[in-house]
Amino acid sequence: MSDMRQKIVAAIRKIPRGKVSTYGAVARGAGYPGASRQVAWTLHRSFGLPWHRVLGAGGEIRLRGDSAIEQRLRLEAEGVAFRGRRVDMRKHEYRFPRAKAGKRKGRGSCP
C-alpha cells in the first residue's frame, strides 16, 4: 500500500471529536499538498475512519443524498454547529501541525 494512503489515514485519525477538517487541509497535513482528491478516495475506500469530520473547502458537505444527511447528523451529534449548509469552521476547524518547517507569515497583526 502506498505511503500516501497511510499518511492520509493517519492525518484523518488525528481529527478530534467535535472538530472537523477539509480534504485540502488533510492532504497538506499528510504532507501532500494538492492531493485533496486522494483524501476523498481514501475516505471512500478505507473504513474505521471518522469520515464525517472531513468536509470540502469552506466547511461545505460535498456528499450527496443520504450520506450528506448522515454526515450532518453525526457532526451535529458531536456538537458541531452549522451555519446554513456549511459548518462553522471558525469554531470547529481542526488545524494540523505543520508537516515541514513552516513559514510563519505575519501573525495576528500586521500590514
Add this chain to the structure above:
DNA sequence: TAATTGACGGGCA
C-alpha cells in the same frame, strides 16, 4: 497504454 472518474480547490466572470 490511454481514457475516465471521483466525497476537491482555487480563481475569475
Add this chain to the structure above:
DNA sequence: GTGCCCGCCAATT
C-alpha cells in the same frame, strides 16, 4: 451567491 474552467493525483475500466 452562482456558474464555469483548469489544475491535481491515484484507482478503475
